[in-house]
Amino acid sequence: MAETQTAQIRALLGGGTSEDRVAATHFMVGAGFLVLGGALALLALLSIRFADLFPITYGRLEPMANLTLMFGFVVVSLVGGIYYVLPRLTGTRLWSADLAASGLLGISGLVVLGLLVIGFGFGSGRQPLGLPWWFHIPMLLLLTLPLIITVGTINRREEKRSFVTLWFVMGGVVWLPLLYLAYFVGDLPSLGAVAVEYSNVFLSAGFVTMFVFTVGTGLFYYTVVRELDVSLASRQLALVGFWSLGFAAAWWGAAQLIFGPAPAWVAGVAAALGLAFPIGTLANAANVSLTLEGSWGDLSEKPGVTAGIYGLYLAVAVATLAALAGFRSIASVTSLTAFWEAIEYAAIAGPGALLVAGVSFSALPRLIGREISSLKRARSFSRLTVIGSIGTLLFMSAAGILSGYSWIGGSNTAAYIDAGEGWAAGLGTSFETLMLVAIGFAFVTFAGQLAYAATIFGTVTTGKATTQEVLVTREPSDE
Amino acid sequence: MSLGNLAMSDLAAAAAALGLPEVLVQRSAEARAADTGASVDDLLAAWAGGAPAPAAVSAEPVVGDAPTEEPAAPEVVIEVPAQAPAEVPGEVPAQAPAEAPVAALASEERHGPYVPPVLVGSRDNPMTVLVGAVALFVLVALVGLVGPSLQAETPGALSTNLPYTQLAVDGQEIYGNLGCAACHTQMVRPVIADVGLGRVTLNDSNQILGTRRFGPDLSNVGSRVSATQLQATIEGQLNGHPKYTINPQDTSALVAYLSESVTVGEDG
Numbered sequence: 001m002a003e004t005q006t007a008q009i010r011a012l013l014g015g016g017t018s019e020d021r022v023a024a025t026h027f028m029v030g031a032g033f034l035v036l037g038g039a040l041a042l043l044a045l046l047s048i049r050f051a052d053l054f055p056i057t058y059g060r061l062e063p064m065a066n067l068t069l070m071f072g073f074v075v076v077s078l079v080g081g082i083y084y085v086l087p088r089l090t091g092t093r094l095w096s097a098d099l100a101a102s103g104l105l106g107i108s109g110l111v112v113l114g115l116l117v118i119g120f121g122f123g124s125g126r127q128p129l130g131l132p133w134w135f136h137i138p139m140l141l142l143l144t145l146p147l148i149i150t151v152g153t154i155n156r157r158e159e160k161r162s163f164v165t166l167w168f169v170m171g172g173v174v175w176l177p178l179l180y181l182a183y184f185v186g187d188l189p190s191l192g193a194v195a196v197e198y199s200n201v202f203l204s205a206g207f208v209t210m211f212v213f214t215v216g217t218g219l220f221y222y223t224v225v226r227e228l229d230v231s232l233a234s235r236q237l238a239l240v241g242f243w244s245l246g247f248a249a250a251w252w253g254a255a256q257l258i259f260g261p262a263p264a265w266v267a268g269v270a271a272a273l274g275l276a277f278p279i280g281t282l283a284n285a286a287n288v289s290l291t292l293e294g295s296w297g298d299l300s301e302k303p304g305v306t307a308g309i310y311g312l313y314l315a316v317a318v319a320t321l322a323a324l325a326g327f328r329s330i331a332s333v334t335s336l337t338a339f340w341e342a343i344e345y346a347a348i349a350g351p352g353a354l355l356v357a358g359v360s361f362s363a364l365p366r367l368i369g370r371e372i373s374s375l376k377r378a379r380s381f382s383r384l385t386v387i388g389s390i391g392t393l394l395f396m397s398a399a400g401i402l403s404g405y406s407w408i409g410g411s412n413t414a415a416y417i418d419a420g421e422g423w424a425a426g427l428g429t430s431f432e433t434l435m436l437v438a439i440g441f442a443f444v445t446f447a448g449q450l451a452y453a454a455t456i457f458g459t460v461t462t463g464k465a466t467t468q469e470v471l472v473t474r475e476p477s478d479e
Numbered sequence: 480m481s482l483g484n485l486a487m488s489d490l491a492a493a494a495a496a497l498g499l500p501e502v503l504v505q506r507s508a509e510a511r512a513a514d515t516g517a518s519v520d521d522l523l524a525a526w527a528g529g530a531p532a533p534a535a536v537s538a539e540p541v542v543g544d545a546p547t548e549e550p551a552a553p554e555v556v557i558e559v560p561a562q563a564p565a566e567v568p569g570e571v572p573a574q575a576p577a578e579a580p581v582a583a584l585a586s587e588e589r590h591g592p593y594v595p596p597v598l599v600g601s602r603d604n605p606m607t608v609l610v611g612a613v614a615l616f617v618l619v620a621l622v623g624l625v626g627p628s629l630q631a632e633t634p635g636a637l638s639t640n641l642p643y644t645q646l647a648v649d650g651q652e653i654y655g656n657l658g659c660a661a662c663h664t665q666m667v668r669p670v671i672a673d674v675g676l677g678r679v680t681l682n683d684s685n686q687i688l689g690t691r692r693f694g695p696d697l698s699n700v701g702s703r704v705s706a707t708q709l710q711a712t713i714e715g716q717l718n719g720h721p722k723y724t725i726n727p728q729d730t731s732a733l734v735a736y737l738s739e740s741v742t743v744g745e746d747g
Contacts, residue, residue, distance in 0.1 A: 048662075048693055051721035058721075059658020068716055072566050125655030127690060167607040174612040182624055195628035197666075197688040202624045210616075231507070246615045254623050256690050259668035261682045262627035269622060336692040401713070403692070407672035 017471045019083055019094035022101050024367040024460070026080020027360045028109055031456040033072030034353065038449035040065035041345065045392075045439050048338075049432060055090050056119060061132030066204075069348050070128070071139075072111040074212055074356065075176070076104065081144045081219040081359035082169050084367060086150060087471050088220070089166055091159035095152030097185050103145035111137055126186065126196070128344075133187040140180050147410050148154040156455065163225075164238040168218020172241060175210035179203055179249075184332035194261050205253035208347045209277060209318030213315055214245050216355025217284045220308040224291055233290035237283045244280030247273050248319070256340050267328065274326040277319040287313040295315040303378035303455075308358025311388050315351035317390070318343060321397065335409070338435070342393050350389030357381060357452060359441040364459050369468025373458030377451050384448030391441025399434035406431075488522065492527035516568075533731065554734040634745065639684040639698070645740050652686065652738030653729050660689035676741035677702070695718070701741040709734045 007155065044061035047054055053332055054061070083100055087093055094100060114131055123130040131139075139356045154166070178201070185191070186199030225232055251274035258267060288309065292299075299306050322343050325334045334340070361378055366372055372378055493508070494501040504526070512519045520630060643651065654660070665686035667676045677699025678687070686698055700709070708717060715722025725733070 031707060043531070047721070051719060052715065055725070057658065059656065059661040062661050123656060123658070125658045125660055125687075129588055130658060151609065160602045162603050162605040167608045170608040171612045174609055175616055176617045178613070178620075182620055192628070192682065193686055194682050195624075195682045197690065198624050198627045202620070205618070205623075210619075243611075243615070246612070247619065249619050249623060251623065254627050257627070257666075257688075259670050260627075260666055260688070261684060263629055266622070266627045269626070273619075273622060275699050322649055326619065335668075336666075336690060337691070338691075341691060367674065369615055383530055405671065 009421035012235055015089075017093070018097035019087055019100065020103065020367045020469075020471065021288055022094075022097050022365060023080045023084040024082065024358070026076050026459060028362055030073050030077030030080060030356065030360075031453040033068050033076060033108075033111065034449050035453045037068030038072050038349070038446045041349065042442050042446050043438075045345075045435075045442050049296050049439060050210070050353065059125065060118050060121070060123070060130065061107050063123065063128060064115050064124075065132070066128040067118070067249075068113060069113050071107060073347065074352050076107060076145070077356040077360060078172070078211070078215045079103070079220065081356070081363060082150065082173065082215065084359070084363045085165055085169065085219060085222050088469075089163050090153055090157035092153060092156050093213055093471065095149045095156070096459065099145060099436050100149055103142055103149075105147060106142045108420055110135070110142065124187070124243065124381075127200045129183075133184075136180070136184040136187065139402055140184060140424075141346055142179060143177040147177060160204055164232065164242070165218045165222040167238070167242050168214050168221070170217035172211050172218070173244070173245060175206065175214070175249075179206040179210060195228070197257060198262075201253035203253075203364030204248070204344060205251075205256075206249035208247040208344075209252060209280075209353070210247050212348065212352045212355070212426065213281065214242065215310075215426045216358065217241065217245075217312065219359040220312070220355055221287065223304050223308060223359050224288055224426050227296045227305050227308060227362050228292070228298060230291055230295055232287070233293070233332045234287050237290075237317065239288035241280050241284035241287065244276040247441075248277035251326055252277060252322050254275075256335060258297060258328060258331040258335050269327055274323045274431075278316060278323050280375055281312065281315040281319040285316050288312055300318060301361075301374060301375065303362030304358050305383065306379065307354045307361060307382045307385075310382050311323055311351040311354025311358055313352065314346075314386065314389065318347050318351060318393070321393070323356075333404035334397075334400055337400030337403045339397045339404070341437070342400060345442075346393035347388045349442075349449075350385060350393070353429060353449065353452065360456060364456065365463065366469040368460060368463075369466060370463030370465045372457055373455060373461075377458070380454045380471070381448045381451040384444050384451060386440045388448055390444070392438045392445060395441065399431050399438065402434065404432055426448070437478035489523040489527045495522045496527055511698070584594060638656050639678055639681045639686070639742055641685060641739065641742065643685070644735065646732050647736040647739045650729075650732035650734070653725070654731045654736055657725075657733075659697075660691075661689045662693040662699045663691075663692060663739060664689040664692045665696065665697065666698060697737060697740060698742060699742045701738045702743055704737075706734050706738045708736050 022068075040061060042053060044058055044065045047058040047061055051057065056064075079100075083094055085095075090348070114129070114135060117132065117135065122132060124132050150169060162476070183199055183203040186196045191199075221232060223240060251271065254262070254266060255274060292305075299309070307399070324330055325339060351409050358380075361372060404442070490501055490504060494504045497504060504523070508519045508522045509527070511517070521586050530611055604641045666688040667678060668681045668683070669679050673679075673696070676696050680686070680698060684698075704712070710730060711717045712720045713725075713733060
């Protein structure tokens, strides 16, 4: 029975090499988690506005959504993309396809287990994941596997010249376990409350800049030149984009706690690094735009390239907002508000999902020998995701700014003290209305996420047969 | 080589045949010529006539400035017709073919004049990125994590390390488990917006700071709200707070934690 099922899965996945099957499976599992995580994120947003609507409150729904989207969807999908490009860029087989498959099984299982742990109230409540300390050990080990496999593969590479994608991949797989280790350190009993909070925001910020945008952009560089058979415009711009994204992680996290209990010099030093975020995303977006010069007309049949381009531009918008909020004058209004919730939501649901699609829509047909099942659906994913995430970003950040100003106004007029715990009443219905509109756009984003999953699963099950890339081992060169 | 030196008709014809802009065909021809030793004109003429382009074999690395760069490792990637051109997915053979027959098939039935892209440029070692990435992470962690966590110099400031009872410490754990910090901060900042919330939070705080304030700040809630009101709020009877169904012991502990969260007394 088990053998039959394995054979059926192999048949669906095109019967390619083991690493290609593993990569394709990563995309499928990631798509499933996107739907689950998207639904949880939607419920979390709804629970802000309608607190009593669900048996589980925002305090648990949000970390459940974060866990599913960050590790179930983004990590799994982008690691699948890494396993797709590594053999193609190094000229050798993946170091261990079995280990890669085990890693997928392990991290998927951990995400499901984590959802149960948080849902039933055994979590720690630490943002952004809310997992108990013992959970971090297997998670850390599993997050180290992509690093081991990447280093092992590159070590025995046949191709001695590296395309820029390899830098981004290498950076991402190194930074991901290190970020998680820093988060894990936050659970040490001797650590103070301030250090714990900074380790929380360090993970949530670093995950976006040092993994999602880094690996997503790197894989998209490969997609662009592979899909359109064009040359990359600038290796130097890619270099700027890569290292800038790494630097950016330092400030985004700290910016959320500006005016908090930290030494004053931190704001000054880290503010300079904050500019690295928009610089990095802009460099990558400009590089791809220059690469596409003369090829824009060919994009209509390339849903992966279109999604990735949207993702890069949207990343510039998110990065610009995050960098602006790092200035003290703006932070005095925006910090601790829904403004940051908007940025964190949009970073994963917008550019994150689009960059994942940038590689998966291109890779899957090549991996399994089937065309994208529906170009219309794939385009719908991109459009709905762009519209939904921009709308949510704008209206939720506006709600955050409104909150910030109301706190200032309430404080000046002593209304806060009078209102006591009922401070929200001072906002009237403005905040709630803005949040409602933001939630409406989140529904649009979720529709896009459904379209993504339908495209991935549709391609695997009903896509028309097309040419398939098959990895063929070659004799080691004498070089 | 400038565009003007090329046979324009060949370039245009090659661009039309390949379906690519002339500028890209030009760049590709130059890169291919540099790699194979053939002349650009010959390559363009070949491409214009629809003839298969010469195989891209790069036995020797090209040293010096890289005129163009494309994905590497062409030799391992061969496009072949799908092994099962079945229109019904269920008809795909269950057994994956061995690699050797696939390779043979690839060489015999390759679709069109596909020539894999060639990576042109000096050799490098991506493993050096590993060292740089670790170094960067250390720097970023120092600035974004360790630095902010250090003790701030606040001469004369009043401590925010509160003397919680054991019951309150248990309540703090429940506060964490329930995810209260997702909506409530316990952090008062020296800004206008936080005036009246209580004593400014210092680095020695033993509360759960939080980063979102969808509900009110709770660092000093014990001085504003009675234990009875706190319990009613937790049970969803006050202030539009969601209802939490927890056992009486946990409720007592949570109420104790919040009641003992007092940074400013009645004297202000």
